[in-house]
Amino acid sequence: xxxxxxxxxxxxxxxxxxxxxxxxxxxxxxxxxxxxxxxxxxxxxxxxxxxxxxxxxxxxxxxxxxxxxxxxxxxxxxxxxxxxxxxxxxxxxxxxxxxxxxxxxxxxxxxxxxxxxxxxxxxxxxxxxxxxxxxxxxxxxxxxxxxxxxxxxxxxxxxxxxxxxxxxxxxxxxxxxxxxxxxxxxxxxxxxxxxxxxxxxxxxxxxxxxxxxxxxxxxxxxxxxxxxxxxxxxxxxxxxxxxxxxxxxxxxxxxxxxxxxxxxxxxxxxxxxxxxxxxxxxxxxxxxxxxxxxxxxxxxxxxxxxxxxxxxxxxxxxx
Ligand SMILES: Nc1nc2c(c(=O)[nH]1)N[C@H]1C(S)=C(S)[C@@H](COP(=O)(O)O)O[C@H]1N2
Ligand SMILES: [Mo]
Numbered sequence: 001x002x003x004x005x006x007x008x009x010x011x012x013x014x015x016x017x018x019x020x021x022x023x024x025x026x027x028x029x030x031x032x033x034x035x036x037x038x039x040x041x042x043x044x045x046x047x048x049x050x051x052x053x054x055x056x057x058x059x060x061x062x063x064x065x066x067x068x069x070x071x072x073x074x075x076x077x078x079x080x081x082x083x084x085x086x087x088x089x090x091x092x093x094x095x096x097x098x099x100x101x102x103x104x105x106x107x108x109x110x111x112x113x114x115x116x117x118x119x120x121x122x123x124x125x126x127x128x129x130x131x132x133x134x135x136x137x138x139x140x141x142x143x144x145x146x147x148x149x150x151x152x153x154x155x156x157x158x159x160x161x162x163x164x165x166x167x168x169x170x171x172x173x174x175x176x177x178x179x180x181x182x183x184x185x186x187x188x189x190x191x192x193x194x195x196x197x198x199x200x201x202x203x204x205x206x207x208x209x210x211x212x213x214x215x216x217x218x219x220x221x222x223x224x225x226x227x228x229x230x231x232x233x234x235x236x237x238x239x240x241x242x243x244x245x246x247x248x249x250x251x252x253x254x255x256x257x258x259x260x261x262x263x264x265x266x267x268x269x270x271x272x273x274x275x276x277x278x279x280x281x282x283x284x285x286x287x288x289x290x291x292x293x294x295x296x297x298x299x300x301x302x303x304x305x306x307x308x309x310x311x312x313x314x315x316x317x318x319x
Contacts, residue, residue, distance in 0.1 A: 060132040060150035060212065068134045069300065070286065070293070073145035075214045077287045082221045083139065084240060085189065086174065086181035097221035099180050100241065105225050109160075111246035112167040121225050125211060127160055128152035132215070133208060133229075138270050138299045140234035144284040149229050150212035155203040157245070163199070167247035170202040171195075172228060175243040190259065195228065195239040196252030196266065198308075206232060206304040209242075232301040234268045264319070269309070270299040271318035 080094050087093035087100075105121040132150045158170065174193040178184040184191045201207060208229040211218055218224040223240025230237050236256050246252075256264035263277055272282045272295035283292040298305050309317055 149210035154207035171252035274318035
């Protein structure tokens with residue numbers, strides 16, 4: 001590594017941004033400089049979030065099983081400090097993301113399913129049991145947030161898709177449209193963004209498809225109209241703006257695994273004791289605060305998910 005640095009969590013996230021590292025590291029670091037949250041804390045134009053599809057609180061009763069150990073993150077921060085490389089590699093892409101045409105939106109189900117099909121998002125949503133859950137989110141860059149998502153269990157979507165018994169993995173793919181998403185013109189990235197889970201992970205109670213936040217439809221910058229929320233894993237697993245679900249026997253190779261296999265693996269479960277190759281994961285900073293909190297194994301969700309990994313000690317479960 002050409003640049004000597006302290007632990008990632010001692011740096012502003014804009015300088016840590018591990019996902020950049022393979023490209024243009026020097027210029028990005030220079031550009032990022034010490035621009036932290038201050039750069040986005042100014043007055044914001046009101047965002048047109050209410051028009052679009054999605055689910056609001058009215059139709060989404062809160063599931064009391066999912067509580068938080070910390071306050072919710074300020075909505076304005078959650079919707080203006082984003083990671084969405086399709087619209088750029090900086091955190092302030094929320095304006096560009098308004099280009100995303102979220103309605104109409106079609107979702108494709110294919111691979112090892114009884115029947116391949118395409119379904120409109122509105123139709124899919126009507127078939128799903130909608131609820132609200134308070135979840136924490138832990139980015140691999142060591143920033144974190146606490147968010148009220150509305151949506152439905154990924155398990156319900158899996159049932160809807162009717163996979164065959166031979167399916168071992170669920171591969172999830174984001175839209176591909178460089179006209180709407182200028183970041184996708186950066187040909188050196190392996191677009192479209194792909195992520196994957198085992199079937200056991202995908203049908204775990206905690207795996208959630210979010211279609212809204214703070215009782216409003218999902219804003220484009222947060223992954224409208226539907227995105228994954230797997231809070232026991234580093235944030236890059238929570239793929240946004242889903243367009244395709246493929247059931248497969250082969251383990252999917254994700255976007256970040258393709259870009260940086262030595263830093264981003266398939267499992268990516270949160271663990272304070274397994275550092276990223278370039279910084280510690282022992283602590284995290286909640287957006288909107290300067291406070292460093294202790295990171296927890298499986299991001300505090302071990303009760304739900306630790307059993308998924310019993311007997312898998314040989315796997316790189318935490319990168
Ligand atoms: N399609 C897509 N999904 C994505 C990303 C992305 O760049 N593209 N970034 C990931 C990362 S690294 C994080 S931390 C979260 C950020 O979600 P948020 O912007 O809603 O906080 O989205 C994840 N999902
Ligand atoms: Mo992230």
